[in-house]
Amino acid sequence: MCDIGDIVLPGDKIDNFVQSKGKVLLGPGLQRDGEEVIAVRPGIFKYREPNIYWIESHQKRYVPSKDEDVIGVVTNAKGELFKVDIGSSEQASLSYLNFEGATKRNRPDVKNGDLVYAKLSIADKHAECELTCVDRDGKSKGKGCLPDGGFMFQVPLHLAHKLRHPDCPLLKYIGKETAMEVIAAMNGRVWIKSRSARETIAIANAISAAEFLNYDKMKDFVDNFMNELYLGSS
Amino acid sequence: MGICEFGVITKADGSARYITDKSDAICAVYGPIEVKLSKELIDRSSIEVQVYPKSGNTGPPERLVETIIRTTLDSVVLTKYYPRSAISVIVQLKHDFDLSCVLNSVCLALLDAAIPMKTMFSAISVSKSDLDNSCLNDSTMNFVLDRNYKVLTSYSNGIWKEDELKLALTFATKKAESIFEFYKSSIERKLLKEERS
Amino acid sequence: MKETPLSNCERNFILKAIENKERLDGRQSYDYRRIKLEFGIDRGCCTVELGETIVMAKVSCEVGQPKQTRPTEGFLYINVEFSPMAEAHFEPGKQTEQANEMARVLERCLRDSRAVDLESLCIMAGAKVWKLRVDIKILNYDGNTIDASALCSIAALSHFRRPDITVSGEEVTIHSVDEKDPIPLSIHHLPLCVTIAFFHQGTYCLTDPISREEKVMDGKMIIGMNKHREICTLQMTGNMLLNKEQVLRCTNIATVKIVELNDVLQNALSADEEARSSGKPYGTYVADFRKVTVKAAESPTHSMSEIEEEARSMQLDSDRMEESEEEVVENVVKNSWLLRIKESKANEAQKVKDTICSEIDEFLTTQREMSDLQQQSIVNNSSKNNGAKGQDQDAKTDTKRKRNQNRPKKKPDTQSTAKGESLDSATSQTKKSKGKRKGK
Numbered sequence: 001m002c003d004i005g006d007i008v009l010p011g012d013k014i015d016n017f018v019q020s021k022g023k024v025l026l027g028p029g030l031q032r033d034g035e036e037v038i039a040v041r042p043g044i045f046k047y048r049e050p051n052i053y054w055i056e057s058h059q060k061r062y063v064p065s066k067d068e069d070v071i072g073v074v075t076n077a078k079g080e081l082f083k084v085d086i087g088s089s090e091q092a093s094l095s096y097l098n099f100e101g102a103t104k105r106n107r108p109d110v111k112n113g114d115l116v117y118a119k120l121s122i123a124d125k126h127a128e129c130e131l132t133c134v135d136r137d138g139k140s141k142g143k144g145c146l147p148d149g150g151f152m153f154q155v156p157l158h159l160a161h162k163l164r165h166p167d168c169p170l171l172k173y174i175g176k177e178t179a180m181e182v183i184a185a186m187n188g189r190v191w192i193k194s195r196s197a198r199e200t201i202a203i204a205n206a207i208s209a210a211e212f213l214n215y216d217k218m219k220d221f222v223d224n225f226m227n228e229l230y231l232g233s234s
Numbered sequence: 235m236g237i238c239e240f241g242v243i244t245k246a247d248g249s250a251r252y253i254t255d256k257s258d259a260i261c262a263v264y265g266p267i268e269v270k271l272s273k274e275l276i277d278r279s280s281i282e283v284q285v286y287p288k289s290g291n292t293g294p295p296e297r298l299v300e301t302i303i304r305t306t307l308d309s310v311v312l313t314k315y316y317p318r319s320a321i322s323v324i325v326q327l328k329h330d331f332d333l334s335c336v337l338n339s340v341c342l343a344l345l346d347a348a349i350p351m352k353t354m355f356s357a358i359s360v361s362k363s364d365l366d367n368s369c370l371n372d373s374t375m376n377f378v379l380d381r382n383y384k385v386l387t388s389y390s391n392g393i394w395k396e397d398e399l400k401l402a403l404t405f406a407t408k409k410a411e412s413i414f415e416f417y418k419s420s421i422e423r424k425l426l427k428e429e430r431s
Numbered sequence: 432m433k434e435t436p437l438s439n440c441e442r443n444f445i446l447k448a449i450e451n452k453e454r455l456d457g458r459q460s461y462d463y464r465r466i467k468l469e470f471g472i473d474r475g476c477c478t479v480e481l482g483e484t485i486v487m488a489k490v491s492c493e494v495g496q497p498k499q500t501r502p503t504e505g506f507l508y509i510n511v512e513f514s515p516m517a518e519a520h521f522e523p524g525k526q527t528e529q530a531n532e533m534a535r536v537l538e539r540c541l542r543d544s545r546a547v548d549l550e551s552l553c554i555m556a557g558a559k560v561w562k563l564r565v566d567i568k569i570l571n572y573d574g575n576t577i578d579a580s581a582l583c584s585i586a587a588l589s590h591f592r593r594p595d596i597t598v599s600g601e602e603v604t605i606h607s608v609d610e611k612d613p614i615p616l617s618i619h620h621l622p623l624c625v626t627i628a629f630f631h632q633g634t635y636c637l638t639d640p641i642s643r644e645e646k647v648m649d650g651k652m653i654i655g656m657n658k659h660r661e662i663c664t665l666q667m668t669g670n671m672l673l674n675k676e677q678v679l680r681c682t683n684i685a686t687v688k689i690v691e692l693n694d695v696l697q698n699a700l701s702a703d704e705e706a707r708s709s710g711k712p713y714g715t716y717v718a719d720f721r722k723v724t725v726k727a728a729e730s731p732t733h734s735m736s737e738i739e740e741e742a743r744s745m746q747l748d749s750d751r752m753e754e755s756e757e758e759v760v761e762n763v764v765k766n767s768w769l770l771r772i773k774e775s776k777a778n779e780a781q782k783v784k785d786t787i788c789s790e791i792d793e794f795l796t797t798q799r800e801m802s803d804l805q806q807q808s809i810v811n812n813s814s815k816n817n818g819a820k821g822q823d824q825d826a827k828t829d830t831k832r833k834r835n836q837n838r839p840k841k842k843p844d845t846q847s848t849a850k851g852e853s854l855d856s857a858t859s860q861t862k863k864s865k866g867k868r869k870g871k
Contacts, residue, residue, distance in 0.1 A: 007422050010345070011353030011381040031312070031350070040312055040350040042421045057348040058425065061247040061265065063316070073438045085436055089266040089319040113439040125317055151444040191440070197448040201455060212427040243571045244483045245518050258472070260570065262516040268432045284515060284523055288476065289489035289566045292524075320432075324516040326570060328487070329472055 004047045008039040008055060017053065027054025058158045062087045062187040064123040069143075071117050071152065071189040072131065077110045084116060084131055087154075087187045092129035094118060099133045100140035108145070115146040115191065117183055150181070150193035151200050159211045160188045170210055173222035174203060202229050235416045236335075240346045240424050246324075248347020252339035257332035261343035265321030273320065278313035285325045285336065299333065303340055306378050306387045312350040321349060333376050333389065334359040338413065345421055353380040356413035358406040362392065365401055375399070377406040381414065432519040437646050445647050449630050455643065456482075461684055463578075463639045463691070468586060468699040474613070475591030479583040482641065483573035485517075486580050488565055488587040492594075494554065494605070495562040505552025505560040507542045509534050510567065511580065517572040533577055536666055537567070540581055540622050540655035544663035547588060548617040554596060554603055561593060563616075574642035577653055581624035582692060589618055589700055622663040623692045625685040627652045632671050636681065638688060652678070654685040658693040 002008050002016065014037045017024055026032065029041040030053060039045070043057030062070070064086065072084035072092060081093040094116065099108040110116070118131035133143040146152075155163075162168050163184035171182055180194035180203060190207060194200045206225050213221060236254040243249035246262035266279055273280045283300045286292060303323065311321065323343070325336055337357035344351060357378045362371040373392020380386050385403070394402070445455065452460060464482030471477065475490035497504060511534040515521045541547060552561035565584045569576050592613035597604045628640040628648040640648060650669015656662050662682065667673065 007418070007425055009354055009418060009421060010351040029350075033352075038352070040352065041348045042345045042425070043348065044425060058346075059247070059348040061267070061347070063266065073436050075436055085433075087435070089268050089316065111439070113436065113442070115438050115440050125315070146440065148440070148443065150440055152438060152440050197444065197451050197453050200444070201448060201453055201457065204455075205457060243485070243516055244573070245571055246516065249516075260516070264432070264519045267519050286514065286568070288471075289491050289564075322432075322515070322519070324514065326487070326514060326516060326568070328476070328478070 002039075002045050004045055006045050007042070008045045009042050010038075010040050012039040013037070014039060014045070014053070017051070022051060025052045027052060029055025029057055056158070058156060060156050060188070061089075062157060064088050064092070064120055064129045065186075066120055066123040068120050068123070068186040069117065070120060070131070070187040071115055071146070071183065071185040071191055072187075074110055074112055074114045074116060077112050077114070082110060082116075084118070086129070086131075087189065088129070090128065092120070092131050094131040094133070098131070099144055100138065110145060115150075115152060117143050117146055117185065117191070119143060146183075146191055147193070150191050151204060152189055152191045153204050153208070155184075155188050155190055155208055156211065157186075157188045159207075160184050160186060160190065162210075163190070163207070167215065168218075169215060170207070170213070170218045170222065173219055174206065174226075177222065177226040178203075199229070235412060236338075238342055238416070238420045240342070240420070246343075246347075248343050248345070248349070250339055250342035250346050252335055252342055254332065254335050256330065257327065257335035258329040259332075259336050259339040260326045260328065261336075261339040262324045262326075263321065263340075263343045263347040263349060264324075265347060265349055266316035266319035267322060269318060269320035274318055275313075277317050279316040279319040279321050281307050281311065281313065282320055282322045283307070283325075284323070286327065287331065288327045288329060295331070299331075299336060302333070302387060302389060303337065306337065306355060307340070307344075309386055310351050310353060310355055310380070311344070312352060315350050332359070333357065337378060342417065342420065345417065346424070353382070354414065354417060355380050355386055356410045356417070358409045358413070360402040360405050362394075362398070365398065365405060375402045375406075377403065377410075379406060379410045383407045383410060434518070434520040437643065441643065442647050445643060446630060449635050449637070449644075452635075454637065455641065458639075460636070461638045461688070463688065464641075466582075466692075466695050468582075468695065470586075470590055470699075470703045475587050477583050477587040477590055478570075479579045479586070481575060481579040481582075481639070483571055484576060484579050485569070485571040486576060486583045487568045487570055488580070488583040489568075490563060490565050490584075490587045490591040492561050492563050492591075494559055494603075497553070497557060497560040502557035503553045503560075504549040506562040507538075507547055507549060508562065508564045509537045509541065509584065510564065511537065511569075512567065513569045513572065517569045521572075532668075533567075533580060536577060536624070536653055536655070536664060537565075537580060537584060539664040539666075540624060541565075541584060541588070544620075544622050544655070544657075544661075546585070546618060546620055546622050546657075546663070548619060551617045555598060555601075559603060563588075563591075572642060574645045575626050575639050577626050578624050578639065578692075581622070581655065582696060585618075585621050585623065586696055586699065588616060589621070589696075590703070591616055620657040620659065620661070621693060621696060622655050622657045623689050623696070624653055624655045624664075625688045625692070627654070627681050627684065629669065629671055629673070633673050633677055636677075636684075638684065652681050654682055656682075656685055656689045658690060660686050660689075 002012060002014055008014070014030065026037065029039060029043055031038055031040045039055055041055050041057040043055040045053070046056050047053050064070075070086045072086040072094075074082050074094075075085050075091060076083035081095055083091045084094050086092050096102060096107055096110070097104070102108050116131070116133060118133045120129055121132040122130040133140055135141055163171060164186070171184075174180065178194060178199055180192055180199070183191045185191075190204070192200055192203055192207075194203060202225065206222070210218065210221065236252055238253075239251045241249060242251045242260060243262040247264050249260065249262040251258070251260045269280055273282070281304055283303045284292075285296045285299045285303070287296060303325075307323070313321070323340055325340065327336070334357040337355070341355055345354070355378050357376060359374055359376050361374045371392065373390070373394060375390040375394060376388060377385055378387040448454065454460070456464070458464070465480070467480040469478045469480075476488070478485065478487045495506065511530045513521045513527060513530055515523045542549075547563070552563065554560055565587065567580050567584055569580075592615055594608070594613050595606045595611040597606065625638060626640065628637050628644060628651045629635070630637070630648055632649055637644060640651070645651075648669070649671045650667065652667045652673075653664070654662065655664035665682075
């Protein structure tokens with residue numbers, strides 16, 4: 001009934017799974033209802049080899065999921081567990097020991113309102129989420145408190161996913177034109193740092209404007225906006 | 235069928251404005267968000283509904299509509315996905331009150347917020363004059379139908395005979411079909427913006 | 432639901448950007464966002480979109496008893512409510528401080544400035560009057576709700592029609608729409624609000640702040656004014672001190688903005704009227720105006736630092752004005768897309784910081800001189816107004832006149848705006864000047 005790439009709506013029955021060996025994996029937006037599989041979210045029906053199916057929908061509110069990278073705002077930096085706002089329905093907790101090089105004596109320097117880039121180590125809908133800034137070997141790998149001088153803004157989740165996709169050339173194109181650091185986190189928060197406030201604002205606006213842009217249109221788009229940026233300042 | 239506009243309330247997680255020839259309603263959905271301790275449910279999210287008239291304060295009529303919306307949503311929204319959280323639905327009327335317009339705007343806003351739902355629903359008001367051209371009888375019947383045209387909620391006033399009720403239901407079923415078509419085209423327009431750009 | 436906290440990162444960045452004369456959405460310091468006015472199907476219902484901020488106003492009326500002390504006056508009541516729709520942490524039905532403040536400012540702006548003729552709302556002296564009620568709802572919150580609400584409520588009031596009545600002896604008949612055409616309210620002038628946000632202790636100022644800018648600002652000044660450049664309300668809140676020249680400067684900015692907003696309002700009203708009379712009675716009308724650039728005349732400088740200089744050279748204003756006009760025009764050309772930068776002003780920030788200390792000192796000394804000045808200014812007022820009258824016809828000297836007229840008039844007003852008594856003196860003053868204009 002529904003082909004890959006079609007728009008599906010809640011209540012649509014999905015029955016044309018590609019015949020393949022092994023189990024069929026149902027991703028987000030699909031739900032088994034007795035013998036049938038129904039869509040529970042509006043979105044685009046997607047398929048990936050060998051047999052994974054899911055629905056790509058447009059959403060703004062973040063729902064935590066294990067092992068995802070998020071940017072959070074520290075709201076309470078006292079005690080053993082920091083409270084961190086990650087944009088979901090409740091605050092996540094982050095132990096002060098889960099920073100690179102942190103020990104009981106060597107407490108990381110974190111203040112209220114600071115930004116942390118962390119991975120969700122526990123994300124269960126029935127329990128409080130927990131964050132960590134280190135991997136299994138105790139290395140930060142880029143995680144931790146974000147340095148001063150950058151800027152963070154919120155984009156819809158699907159745009160953040162698009163930016164993180166390895167095929168998406170937008171950030172590469174912008175990076176060719178100007179020096180910048182950028183983190184696009186799964187919770188729709190994007191952090192950027194570039195040479196000047198002016199450039200940072202321009203890049204932030206460009207990223208937000210790319211929500212409905214095709215990959216092949218991105219090159220022209222970036223060229224265009226970079227031209228404007230430098231013409232304006234000269 | 236009306237006009238639908240998604241994302242009017244930019245701060246909300248999902249929103250829709252639905253304009254028909256009778257009414258004009260904006261609905262915003264937040265969810266899943268933090269829940270008040272007193273309303274927290276261990277195994278599912280609690281649904282909060284607020285309806286505001288175009289002017290003045292909320293009164294008993296609004297409370298009634300809130301209840302109708304809540305009971306409808308309880309049977310449609312998959313609240314088990316987000317335990318210990320809240321889904322907040324807020325409706326603001328910009329014109330005269332019309333139950334079907336309000337309910338349809340709620341469904342559109344839920345679709346915009348991508349809240350998981352078992353099925354979509356559409357609300358249809360049938361007045362007796364629609365069925366037999368009698369001008370004197372202003373009894374109305376409101377049906378909320380799911381995608382298989384099963385009745386989720388009904389609310390009526392006036393006197394209805396059994397066969398009239400059946401007639402009204404077939405009338406509503408026909409209308410619901412076109413409303414679902416409208417939902418589909420609206421969502422397609424929203425999601426396929428990228429490909430058309 | 433707790434409010435999403437503003438991170439230190441965003442806070443510092445916004446402040447740094449403002450120092451560099453940049454704004455998050457690429458606007459210039461004195462630009463407004465896109466304004467959209469929409470009138471509802473029925474009369475007296477208006478929605479204003481200012482960027483992402485959405486405000487809805489609905490006017491309703493009922494018959495009631497007048498006050499004993501004012502038997503021939505109707506009522507105008509303003510109610511402001513932040514809908515929980517606007518942000519997840521707004522609680523339903525809760526009267527917040529912010530909503531109360533807004534309602535008070537709007538009441539002062541609309542009712543106490545006598546914008547709506549309350550005496551024309553009298554049906555029977557001492558017994559029956561019309562009670563007007565404006566319900567304002569904030570549907571989406573992205574800063575600067577005051578300006579949007581003021582525009583929205585005056586638009587709704589101008590758009591509103593009350594039912595016609597016939598009085599015969601003791602009997603009052605209220606006619607329905609079908610019997611007699613409803614009649615518009617008599618509105619004397621259209622007061623609008625301009626909010627100016629201050630940063631770095633008043634060193635930098637911006638109009639139309641978005642919510643993130645509002646969260647980091649030191650304070651704000653709300654100026655209610657009509658197109659005749661009469662100040663209807665003026666309120667400063669926040670944790671900062673302002674130089675009196677800065678206050679003047681802000682009112683000058685406001686005059687320009689008010690003219691722009693007034694154009695938007697009147698275009699929308701007339702366009703709606705046209706649509707209704709040309710047989711499209713049930714069409715929702717949308718008026719969409721975009722203000723891309725600041726008008727050159729009144730915003731030559733982009734920071735408060737030059738105010739002192741400017742105040743000193745107030746007399747030589749016209750030369751300066753032409754010069755800065757060119758500057759801005761040039762800037763507008765450069766600013767083809769997003770941002771405008773002025774490298775030459777990079778080291779200005781340091782200079783600015785030095786001047787603040789001296790500004791504050793000066794402020795304290797000038798405060799002592801205030802009372803003398805006030806006396807003087809009233810004398811100045813009459814002489815300057817006479818001088819300005821001669822130039823009335825000349826469009827080019829328009830801005831100069833604005834300054835001349837504004838300068839003396841505001842001084843008594845700015846000193847104690849919070850108190851009710853000063854308002855009376857202000858209104859009597861504005862009345863005086865209005866009378867003069869009419870007389871001419």
